[in-house]
Structure formats: C-alpha cells, structure tokens
Amino acid sequence: MAGDSTDLEARVIKVIAKTQRISAESVSIDSTFEELKIDSLDGINLIFALESEFNVDIPDEDARAIGSVRQMVQGIAQLLAAKSPQSTLGQEPA
C-alpha cells in the first residue's frame, strides 16, 4: 500500500530531522548523508534512533552500507516486513 510507504518515509525523515537537529523540510527521500552533513558517527546515532523508533535491530553490516534516506527507508521497511510476514510494507531489496 502506497499510503504505508509514505507514512514510513515521513516517520524516518522525522527521526532524521530530530536526531540531526535540522528541519524536516530540509530532508527528502532523495537526500544523501553527504548532503545532510551526516558523518559516520552521526549515521550510527541515526541507526540507534531508528532502532528505538521502530523497535527493530539493525545489523552492523547493514548499518555501514546505508548512505541515503532512501536506503534507510527501504531497510526499515524490510526489517518491519521480516518482523510481521503479513505486512505489505516490504519492498524489493536495495
């Protein structure tokens, strides 16, 4: 369902904005970490915030591979889908 995907996107962007102390308007699904000035330590801190927000565990290797908002949304969607197999949130692997 497209609505779920958009909600998820909005939630992820909200977490990014809050964690990075920037406005949600400045973050889009196509933003890269570089554009948002998210360095390696910020990235790990973001993963930590997302784990709490969605109550999921993000493996270290996946965490390292993430470099954009879109990858983050896709990764969270996959983890949520794995948590409840009936969910329609799952997307194609990045």
Place this chain on the structure above:
Amino acid sequence: MRRVAVTGIGVISALGATRESFWQALAAGVSGIRPMELVPAGTVRFPNAAEASDYRAADHFDEKEILVLDRFAQFAALAAREAVRDAGLEWTEDLRDRTAIVTGASAGGQTSEDESFRDYYERKQTRFPPFAIPKAMSNAGASRISFEHGITGPVFTISTACSSANHAIGQAFWMVRSGAVEIALAGGSEAPFSPGMLKAWEGMRVVSPDTCRPFSCDRKGLILGEGAGMLVLEPLERAKARGANVYGEIAGFGMSSDAHHLTQPLSDGSARAMRAALADAGAAVESVGYINAHGTGTLANDPTETNAIRAVFGAHTEKLLVSSTKSMHGHALGAAGAIEAAATLLALSRGLIPPTANYLGPDPTCDLDVIPNVAREVEVEWALSNSFAFGGLNAVLAMRR
C-alpha cells in the same frame, strides 16, 4: 640527555598471565580470541573477546585486597610485580623516592562502578560500599603499585582512551631521559568486560562479530581485550653498570592531535605523531625495520594507518614489516600501548617479529607487508609502536634494540 633502557617487562593478557606465555603465543601466531565468558552470552551481539581467562584474582591477592581492587587495578599491580622482579631492582629508600609510576587507563574501575550502579538502580540497594569511589578511580592501579613497592616519587595516571598507555610510557621515558627521576614503572591496564560497557561498545558498531583481522580483506572490526603491560625504565648506563638484562631502549616519543573528529581517524595526525617520535629519537626513516601498528581491524583505522605509514616512510615502506598483535591479544584500550610496547621490545631482543594473525588475504587499501599469520625471523634495529585514540589523540613510541 640519558639513554633509557627497558630492563623489566610484565604482561597479563588473553595470551596468559605471564610475559613468557605472552611471547610464546605471539611467536607462534596463536590468537587468544575466544567466546566471551565474563558476561552472560547474549548480552551483546558480538560473542567473542580476548579475555585474560588464565587469570584468577585469588592466586595473586588476598580476599581483603580483592574487595578494594577493581580488576583493572589488579592487572596493573600484577604486571608491575612481574616487571620489577624481572628487572631485579633492589629498592633503597632513596631509590624509591626517585622512582616514578605512570600508568594509562581508559575507563578505570568501571566494572566495579557498573556493578554498584546496578545494585542501586536495578536491585534497589540504597547503600553503597565505601570502596566504590576509590575502586573506580583511574589511578587505582598506579596507587596500588606505589603501596606495594613503597615507591614515593611522582605517581600519576594518563587517560587518553586507546592512546593512554603510550602517553604514559612516553611521559615516563622523558622523565628518566631528562634525569627528573632515576627509575620509572610505566604501562597501562584495562578491564572493560562489564555488561554496561559492552552494551556501549555494541552501540558504536565497531566490534567484529567473529574475530580481529587487521589489514585483511573481510575484516569486520575490533575485538575487545583486557590486561596490562608494565615496563621498568632506567638509564642505560645504570642498567649496564648493574649488569641488568636490557630488552632494548625507548628512544623517542611523539604525540599529535588530529583536531578533526571524535571517532574518524585522520592519517595526517597519525603521520605527524610518527614523525615526531622519529625526530625525538634522532632516527632516520630508513633505519626503521618494524612497526607494531595500531591495527585495530576496523574498516576506518587500517587504511588510514596505511596511508599515514606511506606518507612518513615513502619508498622505504616497501622494506617495512608491519604487524598488528591486536589480532592475538585483542584491543586492550588503555593497556594496548603497553602490551604492544612489550611485544615490540621482545621482538627486537629476540630477533623474531610477531605476525598479524587471522589474516585471510590482501585488501588493496592496506598494501603493507603485514607479516600474515606466521612470525618472521629478522634482526631489526629500530621499531615504532603506534597508538591512535578516539578523540583524535595520537601517541607513538620509537624503540631500538
């Protein structure tokens, strides 16, 4: 300025509770990384560690002493005991007054702290034991060594995360070289295996899910270690005069700060510390044969360190032997530099360079001769030992045979 000899070495680590067990494992390329036992399985995602599993506190301290000494301070005391015995020092009141103790410790007595905080927050115990504060202080190891040997000269502790021990040995070296003290006991100790501390490391996502493979392809991070290393430093002339065994000399010390980032290392800062150590020693780049690398096995450290080494050594890099003994004794944080200085001095004095264990194959971003898996018999004149800390603080020791 006086030349400074190392006449005593004490080591406790995942490679055993003595200097000789340590050396035998290094020489054989045997890793001490095993399933973690000090905290319950499943506490954190990473199952392996380099614990000092041969160590039993009761073998070395009585019950009352254990009550007031955190594990990290016990390690410091035990390594210092072995180093002092090894050096064959004969104490006089005057010598005790002209002896310094400089220790490195990153987290200090946090295992005890974690336990007492759990008693309070989780078990709702409202009273703290009176030892909670003096057990947790980072200078507890240095103070214990001072009591045990009656050393009354300058005694202090340096805390610069993973560079702590190198900063400590460097300061002690300068004090002996300048004549500020006659003898120095210097090194570092660490005991990071508490549930709270391990959860914090898990949050940093730098600990490997399997083992530590510095400079190797498919490396996945560092492996936490524990233990202590202690060295006895004294003027070379004095050591010769009393017929002491000399492992080698501490000949130079260099420090720098990246002024860059909390956790992302910068090769320029590492390079400046190596150059400073060589300049302090008056050693030419071409004279160096071996580098005991910081070599944590993280994705960030190893290529950065490789670039730094190439920047300092240029064409001579091709002739350099570089290994990370963390592949065997783990990353002992505030003790790392001391354990690695011990490894470097033993390597120089015994003509055998320990390997980088657990090595699977080359990573093009770490194109150094890292002595994969098998020690190499080579007589080396000069060596460096690198420590680079979170917070961008770099400390490098230059040693000679």
